[in-house]
Amino acid sequence: MALHAEAASAALADAGLRADEVDGVLCAYSLAEPHLMLSSVFNEYFGIAPSYSAAVQAGGATACALVMQAAALVRAGICRNVLAVCADNRLTGLGRSGAVAALAEVGHPQFERPYGMSIPAAYALVARRCMFERGVTAEHLAAISVTQRGHARRHPKAQARDPLTMEQALSARMIADPLRLYDCCLVSDGGAALVISAADAAADHTDRAVSILGYGQMNTHEHAFAMPSLTDFGCRQSAAQAFAMAGLTPADIDVAEIYDSFTITLLAELESIGFFPKGEAGPAILDGALELDGVLPCNTHGGLLSYGHSGAAGGMFHIVEAVRQLRGEAEARQVAGAETAFVHGDGGILSAHCSLILGRA
Amino acid sequence: MAAKPVPLVTADTRTFWDACAEGALTFQRCAACGHVQFPPRPFCTACRAAGPGTERSAGLGTIHSFTIVHRAPTAAFKADTPYVLALVDFDEGFRLMVNLRGGPPSDARIGLRVRVLFEPLAGGGALPQVRPLVE
Numbered sequence: 388m389a390l391h392a393e394a395a396s397a398a399l400a401d402a403g404l405r406a407d408e409v410d411g412v413l414c415a416y417s418l419a420e421p422h423l424m425l426s427s428v429f430n431e432y433f434g435i436a437p438s439y440s441a442a443v444q445a446g447g448a449t450a451c452a453l454v455m456q457a458a459a460l461v462r463a464g465i466c467r468n469v470l471a472v473c474a475d476n477r478l479t480g481l482g483r484s485g486a487v488a489a490l491a492e493v494g495h496p497q498f499e500r501p502y503g504m505s506i507p508a509a510y511a512l513v514a515r516r517c518m519f520e521r522g523v524t525a526e527h528l529a530a531i532s533v534t535q536r537g538h539a540r541r542h543p544k545a546q547a548r549d550p551l552t553m554e555q556a557l558s559a560r561m562i563a564d565p566l567r568l569y570d571c572c573l574v575s576d577g578g579a580a581l582v583i584s585a586a587d588a589a590a591d592h593t594d595r596a597v598s599i600l601g602y603g604q605m606n607t608h609e610h611a612f613a614m615p616s617l618t619d620f621g622c623r624q625s626a627a628q629a630f631a632m633a634g635l636t637p638a639d640i641d642v643a644e645i646y647d648s649f650t651i652t653l654l655a656e657l658e659s660i661g662f663f664p665k666g667e668a669g670p671a672i673l674d675g676a677l678e679l680d681g682v683l684p685c686n687t688h689g690g691l692l693s694y695g696h697s698g699a700a701g702g703m704f705h706i707v708e709a710v711r712q713l714r715g716e717a718e719a720r721q722v723a724g725a726e727t728a729f730v731h732g733d734g735g736i737l738s739a740h741c742s743l744i745l746g747r748a
Numbered sequence: 749m750a751a752k753p754v755p756l757v758t759a760d761t762r763t764f765w766d767a768c769a770e771g772a773l774t775f776q777r778c779a780a781c782g783h784v785q786f787p788p789r790p791f792c793t794a795c796r797a798a799g800p801g802t803e804r805s806a807g808l809g810t811i812h813s814f815t816i817v818h819r820a821p822t823a824a825f826k827a828d829t830p831y832v833l834a835l836v837d838f839d840e841g842f843r844l845m846v847n848l849r850g851g852p853p854s855d856a857r858i859g860l861r862v863r864v865l866f867e868p869l870a871g872g873g874a875l876p877q878v879r880p881l882v883e
Contacts, residue, residue: 498844502845502847504821506821508833513813519813563817565815612845
């Protein structure tokens with residue numbers, strides 16, 4: 388809970404808001420400190436009594452879903468200032484093996500777990516099929532981890548900042564073939580929080596707010612054996628909703644922060660969302676498309692692969708980075724002139740999808 | 749060493765697991781609309797009709813995708829690594845996650861034809877698996 392509180396305090400200070408001005412609290416879940424009513428636990432710990440409060444569980448889609456729900460609460464006039472907060476101390480609370488074992492329990496208790504399914508193995512099934520159908524190669528995937536490591540090296544708070552070469556990525560130990568060590572996200576301690584306010588309420592407190600231009604969601608399945616497709620995912624529909632609401636297209640996006648639990652997660656989503664035609668994301672990434680000066684600067688903080696992954700907070704790191712980019716506060720990793728940002732989270736085995744489009748206010 | 753997880757049978761799936769214990773792989777087909785589904789449920793997920801019928805599969809299928817697991821999720825599976833985890837499309841139109849048995853992991857490939865086999869479970873019952881189909 389201390390990580391939740393630290394993130395919440397930082398977000399309130401950034402927004403110029405007192406804790407007693409928060410009338411809505413949304414939080415996620417915690418593997419290290421589970422509770423049936425985590426939002427109530429947080430409110431009590433933080434010393435606030437909001438009129439609206441709820442916890443949401445949608446895996447990696449949770450952070451984006453919190454923002455979508457907060458925006459809806461504000462739009463409906465139910466809340467003026469919603470605090471969305473996520474944190475988990477997975478590294479020190481569970482350990483790396485503990486986190487892997489805990490996450491494997493999302494597998495179906497009768498039809499997946501008895502077979503030794505792990506989360507990396509489930510995503511490896513996606514990777515293998517994408518290689519078969521779309522011509523994805525190990526080099527395409529390695530280029531993602533290498534590119535994002537380069538971004539993380541420009542972020543002082545990133546967890547993994549050692550140089551990473553293509554050779555290292557391609558020869559790292561195999562986790563679930565074809566996914567190697569650097570194709571898999573980190574296990575981290577961390578937290579992140581955001582304040583989502585009505586436009587006039589925000590204007591009373593800060594001149595650095597960014598606008599939520601669009602959002603959308605799609606939920607197609609939960610378990611790996613129930614995936615309708617191993618190469619095309621619900622991010623297609625969630626992103627289409629968000630783009631329609633914003634009145635924008637993928638070509639209008641200046642910076643993208645897209646869920647990258649594994650390298651294949653990002654590659655498959657880039658094609659499903661429509662940033663690249665089918666089969667073309669991999670070659671484009673090898674050509675530097677996701678670099679800070681590329682056609683689609685992506686995961687500029689280093690993503691879950693190099694910045695860190697603290698459960699639902701991992702997805703919120705993407706949103707925080709998008710806000711920093713739009714405010715021009717991303718320092719050494721700033722994308723010049725960033726005015727629009729696309730953020731996406733997915734939970735489960737590419738099961739639950741939520742997309743956001745943010746813009747410079 | 750911790751034991752491997754065993755299927756926790758529910759009211760929905762008791763018929764399926766009872767059949768496995770007898771060496772039969774079963775699936776459901778809706779009498780109203782013909783939809784094939786797995787795992788078993790008391791309604792059709794396509795047309796919502798109640799009571800889809802249970803049928804016996806011929807037990808033949810094709811690997812849709814696979815991975816060779818080198819890092820086990822828990823200590824219980826560590827001695828098995830590297831092992832194949834595969835999604836198999838059975839000919840009747842339903843999909844199972846299984847392990848590929850009966851050969852080295854390097855035999856696995858998308859499109860491989862496989863036949864179901866049943867491995868005894870500690871405490872009774874049997875777990876469906878597959879091995880390459882030798883014509």
